[in-house]
Amino acid sequence: MGFEELQHTADVALRCWGPDVSGLFTAAAEGLASLIGRPGAVKDPFSVGLSAPDVETLLVDWLTELIYHAERTGGTFCRVEVVISPSHELQARVWPAEVVERRGVVKAATYHGLMVEPRPEGCTATIVFDT
Amino acid sequence: MAYDLSRVQQIGQYCYEIPRAADGSMRTSARLYADEEILRSAAEDRSLNQLTNVAWLPGIVGSALAMPDIHEGYGFPIGGVAATGLKDGVVSPGGVGYDINCGVRLLTGSLDANEVRPHLSRLMDAVTQAVPSGVGRGGDVRLKRARLADVLEGGAQWAAQAGYGSREDAEHCEEGGRIARARADAVSDRAQDRGLDQVGTLGSGNHFLEFDEVVDVYDDRAADAFGLRPGQLVVQIHSGSRGLGHQVCTDYVRRFQTSTKRFGYDLPDRELVCAPVESDEGQDYLAAMSAAANYAWANRQVMTEAVRRACERLRGAGLPALILSVLYDVAHNVAKIETHQVRGKSLPLCVHRKGATRAFPPGHPDVPAVYRSVGQPVLVPGDMGTASYVLRGTDVAMAETFGSSCHGAGRVMSRGAARSRVDARDLRQRLEQKGIVVRAGSLKGLAEEAPEAYKDIHRVVEVVHGAGLALKVARLRPLGVVKG
Numbered sequence: 001m002g003f004e005e006l007q008h009t010a011d012v013a014l015r016c017w018g019p020d021v022s023g024l025f026t027a028a029a030e031g032l033a034s035l036i037g038r039p040g041a042v043k044d045p046f047s048v049g050l051s052a053p054d055v056e057t058l059l060v061d062w063l064t065e066l067i068y069h070a071e072r073t074g075g076t077f078c079r080v081e082v083v084i085s086p087s088h089e090l091q092a093r094v095w096p097a098e099v100v101e102r103r104g105v106v107k108a109a110t111y112h113g114l115m116v117e118p119r120p121e122g123c124t125a126t127i128v129f130d131t
Numbered sequence: 132m133a134y135d136l137s138r139v140q141q142i143g144q145y146c147y148e149i150p151r152a153a154d155g156s157m158r159t160s161a162r163l164y165a166d167e168e169i170l171r172s173a174a175e176d177r178s179l180n181q182l183t184n185v186a187w188l189p190g191i192v193g194s195a196l197a198m199p200d201i202h203e204g205y206g207f208p209i210g211g212v213a214a215t216g217l218k219d220g221v222v223s224p225g226g227v228g229y230d231i232n233c234g235v236r237l238l239t240g241s242l243d244a245n246e247v248r249p250h251l252s253r254l255m256d257a258v259t260q261a262v263p264s265g266v267g268r269g270g271d272v273r274l275k276r277a278r279l280a281d282v283l284e285g286g287a288q289w290a291a292q293a294g295y296g297s298r299e300d301a302e303h304c305e306e307g308g309r310i311a312r313a314r315a316d317a318v319s320d321r322a323q324d325r326g327l328d329q330v331g332t333l334g335s336g337n338h339f340l341e342f343d344e345v346v347d348v349y350d351d352r353a354a355d356a357f358g359l360r361p362g363q364l365v366v367q368i369h370s371g372s373r374g375l376g377h378q379v380c381t382d383y384v385r386r387f388q389t390s391t392k393r394f395g396y397d398l399p400d401r402e403l404v405c406a407p408v409e410s411d412e413g414q415d416y417l418a419a420m421s422a423a424a425n426y427a428w429a430n431r432q433v434m435t436e437a438v439r440r441a442c443e444r445l446r447g448a449g450l451p452a453l454i455l456s457v458l459y460d461v462a463h464n465v466a467k468i469e470t471h472q473v474r475g476k477s478l479p480l481c482v483h484r485k486g487a488t489r490a491f492p493p494g495h496p497d498v499p500a501v502y503r504s505v506g507q508p509v510l511v512p513g514d515m516g517t518a519s520y521v522l523r524g525t526d527v528a529m530a531e532t533f534g535s536s537c538h539g540a541g542r543v544m545s546r547g548a549a550r551s552r553v554d555a556r557d558l559r560q561r562l563e564q565k566g567i568v569v570r571a572g573s574l575k576g577l578a579e580e581a582p583e584a585y586k587d588i589h590r591v592v593e594v595v596h597g598a599g600l601a602l603k604v605a606r607l608r609p610l611g612v613v614k615g
Contacts, residue, residue, distance in 0.1 A: 007545050009176050009203040056401070057388055064381055068321060071374050103575065104546070105335045107377040108229045111384065111401035112205030128205045130229045130377070131336060131546065 003031035012131045017124040021055060022084045024116065024123040025062055029080045032063055035106050035129060036070050039078035039097035048092040055116045058088045059125060063109035066094065070106070075099055106131055134174040145598040148194070149183055156399060157186035162194040164532075164598050166590065169199050172543060176203040184399040185213050190220025192473055192480055196532050198487050199594040200541030200586065204228070206402030209486035212535045214471065217479050221405035222413045224387060224420070226483030228464045229380040231420055232427035233371030235510045236304070236460035237521065238435060239357075240364035242453050244344035244610060247364050250450045251342070254442065255568045255611040261441040262340055262434050264333035264615040265572040272330040272433055279323055280315035282330060286425030287460070290432035296457075300432060303499055304460035305489055308428040310467065313421035318375070319382050326375030326426055331433035335572065337580060338370045338615040340438070341512070343519060343607035353505040353523050353604045357458055365607060366455060367512055367519060368434050370615070371464070372427040379423045383416045408481050417466065424465055431460060459508035461488050463538040471533050482533045490524035490536035490601045498524070509601040513540045513588030515569070515580060515614070516562050519607040520592045527599035536601035537592070540585040549584040550575055568611035577614055
């Protein structure tokens with residue numbers, strides 16, 4: 001499970017991977033958190049519940065939820081636990097955190113070229129963020 | 132992977148065309164205004180693929196267009212322009228982007244730069260204090276929901292009425308600083324939440340507030356009409372609709388994912404989701420996008436007044452009286468219903484500009500009366516270490532690009548690459564050696580916006596000038612920069 005930043009002229013693209021869809025979503029959240037900044041003091045967790053017609057939409061919805069929360073609180077998050085059902089329903093716990101070293105702003109997660117691809121080693125997706 | 136340039140034909144000194152593909156993936160041709168170097172640069176990332184995807188849009192009129200500041204975005208390339216018919220065409224939130232009405236305004240100063248230069252450092256401190264900047268930072272204007280609706284439907288006109296500037300300020304904005312089709316009820320609760328405390332804030336990323344000196348005037352008559360003279364102090368404010376605009380785009384890209392299927396569109400890219408302009412979804416999006424655009428105009432108006440007040444506060448400390456007047460304010464990311472000539476007929480079209488500037492010609496009724504004899508001011512900010520330009524709109528733009536021109540220099544280097552290649556402290560020193568005072572929220576953010584991360588602004592402007600889309604009026608040199 002992990003993520004890497006790819007070259008994108010204007011914005012930021014992250015290639016994320018995990019052993020399964022839930023792992024991919026966890027990696028994508030960690031990647032997003034890395035774009036916001038280094039986490040400091042951890043706060044009380046909150047729950048997220050989402051459903052979507054397909055897994056790509058669910059991934060964008062999930063990241064959108066995290067972006068919204070990060071902006072409203074001025075923070076980031078340091079840990080997530082995600083469970084995704086085959087019918088594209090998500091249940092998650094998110095541990096928000098203060099930012100001790102801010103990297104930047106993430107305006108949105110986009111659908112540009114987005115495809116969740118099952119691979120023998122797990123699941124991957126490349127997500128372009130508007131930054 | 133680099134774009135295959137054998138598909139590209141040169142059809143003018145500064146115009147290249149990708150013919151409509153035989154496989155049906157393009158409904159029309161794609162055109163890029165560029166010189167050879169800009170074309171080669173555009174072929175190195177996915178800009179041209181994104182442009183040919185735009186040519187897929189149902190109901191597109193004319194060609195899918197890109198300006199010389201083209202670079203890779205998502206859905207549309209940055210620098211993209213597309214017009215669609217109202218009866219058979221679509222509106223696409225991806226053709227506007229997340230920072231709705233990210234735009235720039237230019238204030239003309241009553242003083243020369245030389246009169247301000249001795250006070251510049253303190254002035255930049257005062258402005259930095261007066262205009263909140265940085266990630267998510269709220270401003271001094273905190274609105275209740277009912278008042279926010281006034282901002283969303285009133286734009287810069289709301290700001291002027293609320294005591295932030297004058298009616299004349301709003302009249303000197305594109306659309307008079309207010310798109311009338313805006314509806315606050317089309318903006319989600321979540322988007323409104325994000326907008327409650329961000330009016331009058333610069334934001335981060337490529338947003339900036341810059342003091343400049345007019346160093347060259349190319350067109351005396353137009354410069355005179357615009358109130359520009361060599362040596363004059365001017366101020367640029369580049370910002371947008373902040374979190375509210377981001378959320379509006381997010382909401383409608385999500386909603387359109389469902390409606391796209393209902394309308395049977397086979398998208399080349401899901402970020403190009405769209406709906407017929409005249410559908411309920413299309414109308415709701417245009418109403419919400421217009422509300423976000425109005426929010427951006429109000430935002431830049433409130434910041435204008437904050438800069439004026441900062442200058443006023445320094446009067447007691449020796450700065451001569453400085454009157455700042457709004458020359459003009461243009462939107463870079465917007466979709467608007469405009470009337471254009473198509474094959475000899477006057478037609479209303481939905482013109483998407485994503486990283487492009489409206490450039491209406493002399494005599495156009497939408498150009499403020501004081502500028503109508505010379506054409507609309509076209510504001511083209513460059514990078515913080517080089518130059519910016521003021522141009523004027525032309526009949527050529529009206530005929531070829533739905534009255535559009537470039538919006539800036541355009542990036543050539545990713546933010547990550549800029550961070551790793553540019554030493555921010557060294558950059559600050561280089562800028563200061565050129566006499567440019569820098570105030571930045573973060574060193575990393577400063578590095579991301581380094582001059583070398585952008586195309587050569589002179590080259591970009593020469594293309595639009597040479598192509599006749601917008602003509603040079605004046606060049607500006609940076610004196611002091613506040614980076615968000």
